[in-house]
Amino acid sequence: xxxxxxxxxxxxxxxxxxxxxxxxxxxxxxxxxxxxxxxxxxxxxxxxxxxxxxxxxxxxxxxxxxxxxxxxxxxxxxxxxxxxxxxxxxxxxxxxxxxxxxxxxxxxxxxxxxxxxxxxxxxxxxxxxxxxxxxxxxxxxxxxxxxxxxxxxxxxxxxxxxxxxxxxxxxxxxxxxxxxxxxxxxxxxxxxxxxxxxxxxxxxxxxxxxxxxxxxxxxxxxxxxxxxxxxxxxxxxxxxxxxxxxxxxxxxxxxxxxxxxxxxxxxxxx
Amino acid sequence: xxxxxxxxxxxxxxxxxxxxxxxxxxxxxxxxxxxxxxxxxxxxxxxxxxxxxxxxxxxxxxxxxxxxxxxxxxxxxxxxxxxxxxxxxxxxxxxxxxxxxxxxxxxxxxxxxxxxxxxxxxxxxxxxxxxxxxxxxxxxxxxxxxxxxxxxxxxxxxxxxxxxxxxxxxxxxxxxxxxxxxxxxxxxxxxxxxxxxxxxxxxxxxxxxxxxxxxxxxxxxxxxxxxxxxxxxxxxxxxxxxxxxxxxxxxxxxxxxxxxxxxxxxxxxxxxxxxxxxxxxxxxxxxxxxxxxxxxxx
Numbered sequence: 001x002x003x004x005x006x007x008x009x010x011x012x013x014x015x016x017x018x019x020x021x022x023x024x025x026x027x028x029x030x031x032x033x034x035x036x037x038x039x040x041x042x043x044x045x046x047x048x049x050x051x052x053x054x055x056x057x058x059x060x061x062x063x064x065x066x067x068x069x070x071x072x073x074x075x076x077x078x079x080x081x082x083x084x085x086x087x088x089x090x091x092x093x094x095x096x097x098x099x100x101x102x103x104x105x106x107x108x109x110x111x112x113x114x115x116x117x118x119x120x121x122x123x124x125x126x127x128x129x130x131x132x133x134x135x136x137x138x139x140x141x142x143x144x145x146x147x148x149x150x151x152x153x154x155x156x157x158x159x160x161x162x163x164x165x166x167x168x169x170x171x172x173x174x175x176x177x178x179x180x181x182x183x184x185x186x187x188x189x190x191x192x193x194x195x196x197x198x199x200x201x202x203x204x205x206x207x208x209x210x211x212x213x214x215x216x217x218x219x220x221x222x223x224x225x226x227x228x229x230x231x232x233x234x235x236x237x238x239x240x241x242x243x244x245x246x247x248x249x250x251x252x253x254x255x256x257x258x259x260x261x262x263x264x265x266x267x268x269x270x
Numbered sequence: 271x272x273x274x275x276x277x278x279x280x281x282x283x284x285x286x287x288x289x290x291x292x293x294x295x296x297x298x299x300x301x302x303x304x305x306x307x308x309x310x311x312x313x314x315x316x317x318x319x320x321x322x323x324x325x326x327x328x329x330x331x332x333x334x335x336x337x338x339x340x341x342x343x344x345x346x347x348x349x350x351x352x353x354x355x356x357x358x359x360x361x362x363x364x365x366x367x368x369x370x371x372x373x374x375x376x377x378x379x380x381x382x383x384x385x386x387x388x389x390x391x392x393x394x395x396x397x398x399x400x401x402x403x404x405x406x407x408x409x410x411x412x413x414x415x416x417x418x419x420x421x422x423x424x425x426x427x428x429x430x431x432x433x434x435x436x437x438x439x440x441x442x443x444x445x446x447x448x449x450x451x452x453x454x455x456x457x458x459x460x461x462x463x464x465x466x467x468x469x470x471x472x473x474x475x476x477x478x479x480x481x482x483x484x485x486x487x488x489x490x491x492x493x494x495x496x497x498x499x500x501x502x503x504x505x506x507x508x509x510x511x512x513x514x515x516x517x518x519x520x521x522x523x524x525x526x527x528x529x530x531x532x533x534x535x536x537x538x539x540x541x542x543x544x545x546x547x548x549x550x551x552x553x554x555x556x557x558x559x560x561x562x563x564x565x566x567x568x
Contacts, residue, residue: 067390067437069482069489071475073430095362097392097427122427129368130392130417130427136364143364180364187364 001111001265004032007153007231008258012040018253020051031084031109035153037120039079054081058090064100078103078118085109093141097134111265115148121157132177139180143187152190152232162209162227164195190232193261197242211244213257229259237263297566300324303450303533304560305333311555312339316346318554322562327379327404331450333415335374351377358387359395373398373413380404391434392427411448418454432479440489449492449534455480459511459529461497492534495563499544513546515559531561539565
């Protein structure tokens, strides 16, 4: 039983038609879960839903509408589109600082129940201490639900230094609580799908980052390449392929690469 | 440790606050708001508060309180009722120190009927909405502590938090009696809400989010109790700030005086007294002044 998972911070400035075209081209023919971040406003979600025609979908801003005094910063949500799977339930991890930038979805399909948690880091220097506080609250949720988790998809805006060895990943001072999610203090059992894929091929990559999902700075300044975008999977899934098609044009649509991974349910899990 | 409530000198009145004679029926409500600073000595805080508990029913709202301090304060002050915001949102094992500071609400001569956090705010435990009962009927007090600190710590979140608080105040406008808060603003103080200046650089909107709570774009009908008090006395000072509740910078460097701490009251209350005892508050180990105000039903 195969499953494709796609994670993508589409950038709020994106062209929706380009996003929909890319997702349609890449979602494959097997059951697929597509997780999009920085989906601004319900209208954007509605248009994507109309274009993609998923089997089922949900949107975080439907669970927490922005207040009348809250600005655009509270109108960036996460959309999950399921193809060949149905959505049983969805919830926001309520204790996070910006709950609408998180989404926990329980899906059902041929592979049984699948729990996917997605989040979008509070990026940029302007969030200061709140960024780490938010990671800590997300880590709490992952820890509490660790036995149910299948996938975690996120733009973490971290780390500062990438590595195949979790002990060697370095986080920024303001993002140190990210170590609870993807570093050596990890509070759950999921692993980095790209690293597992490299390991399955016998590859040892020492480059930093291992691959590119985002470039900091502007075109005018010197870019720094980073891997900020992740899919992590539980031991009940085996990763078959994982790619960051950054040079394959999605960065012309968004400022982040999509992450696309194929998984197979391990036999002992069936 | 002092025995805070037993021999409370405030029973005989304090400063400009009117004493009540024996057998006289209390008709006033006192509200004390104070950001005591997380590292303050709870014994000193309890002494300060106990000396200022009014002759009649009193609501004391303390901010920047840690769990251990709250427990000590309850033991020393022995209020008729008390609740702590962290009882509604305990920090988790992964969350750091910054999620361990809450708001404590104490009622003297008043029971607490219900309480809730402003759940849509960024740090709900730094907010508290408490409904008191008692002789005056239901009294709704909403308290919050701004996401303060040096600018780099909370620039975007601070404004976003004000917006969520404003939403709550707008939604519950008709029920509100008092609002107690450390706003970490404004930049410039004035008796005229239209002349208050808010300086948060990251708040780029035409309407500053803090202005929704205390400026000319206010989304509720409560007014600044200190300004109301000055007006009731026919005073119209133009000094900035109108009173000192906090000094920015370090004592050895140039400090700037600010009025960051506020009590606001609904129209159904008339303020009869309001003061900012800054020096005594700081002597009691806080870095902010308490705000103490007396009210009678209007």
